[in-house]
Amino acid sequence: MDDKTAELRDVFLDATGTETVTERQSEARGSLVDAVDPERVTARLEELLETMREREEFETDLGTAAYLRLIDGFHDGATDATLADRLGIDAETVVRARLDCHLVRADDRDHPDFAAIRERIVDGADDEAVAAALDCDLAAVTRVRRVVAADRAATHANERFRDAFADLLTDADLSGRLASDSREDGLREATEDIETDVSL
Template sequence: MDEKTAELRDIFIETTGSDTVTERQSESRGSLADVDDPEEVRERVADLVSTMRERYEFETDLDDDTLVTLVVGYFDGDADEDLAVELGVAPEVIRTARFDLHLVRDADRDAPFDMDRLDKLLVEGADDDELAEKLDVPVDLVREFRPVAAADIRSTRVNHRFRDDFSELLTDDDLSQRMAEDARNDGLREATEDIETDVSL
């Protein structure tokens, strides 16, 4: 509490004889932070997954409960192969589901070409053949990395809201992750700066 807030609080208490409003102000107002109960965390993650499903067309048919387990495992450091065994699906399905949820690993972006250029070309509407020609790579390689770039672009268009909300719920401190992605995000912002977006939900 800063000095000004403390002063206003004292005035309020002196005037009303109660600090009820101050106590209410100190409570969480929908913040994702400081949620300690595992069941409540899962419920909050499930709400985010449900919101994303309404907003986007998911590529996989995994149900929300399975996707919640995937999100929790992702932030717990589980590899796609481990999640695939746990959830009884192929690793490729886990990868696609992660992209549906804007959860892209650094390793996903390890392409033999400039991913920022791929982002820009995608935003401009290039198809796979055009991408392959302009990036001077085989079409198969384009098809491998296009979903990665598309997931990053979707995430950027909502200011990484969903990824950051997941992170806030499931990690103690996501600062290092954000710092590590600064360069990547700068490139995406440049690629999408001319696009009008509606981030209100």
């Protein structure tokens, strides 16, 4: 270590109080098992889940433990197929349970007629009418409806649950950077039907 390096090291130590530059980066992210205080994280997740159940009607009958594993796995980057294997359920149930918790993936909106389907759903059309009007698959319309409902519910809750899950299960700064584009897309989609003079 030359004098310049030693000087920079001393400055770093004075400023941060630690010798490890990459400590946060090397820590495992988003696992209930690896969390600093897993009991606190689990208890808080249970509280959030219970509050969501009181406010909204969940589409699946999964138990609390399964929902917690799903939320944790989602924030750890697991795919729906992986979550289905872990929970011993089908992927469609995973998607419905995930959307119950306002957890929308970018590819949930990946449908060529998403905007048109969403517009008709917001206007009050039922799935059959939307599918007939746009000549598209009824199942696709139903999937889009679930995504739209999850986005709107999250917006009406001021993103409270999405943010709380992210804060508990991911590094907040990293999560904010990675999720910002998807969050903005979802917010834009969810607020298109709200009449306001304020530009988002």
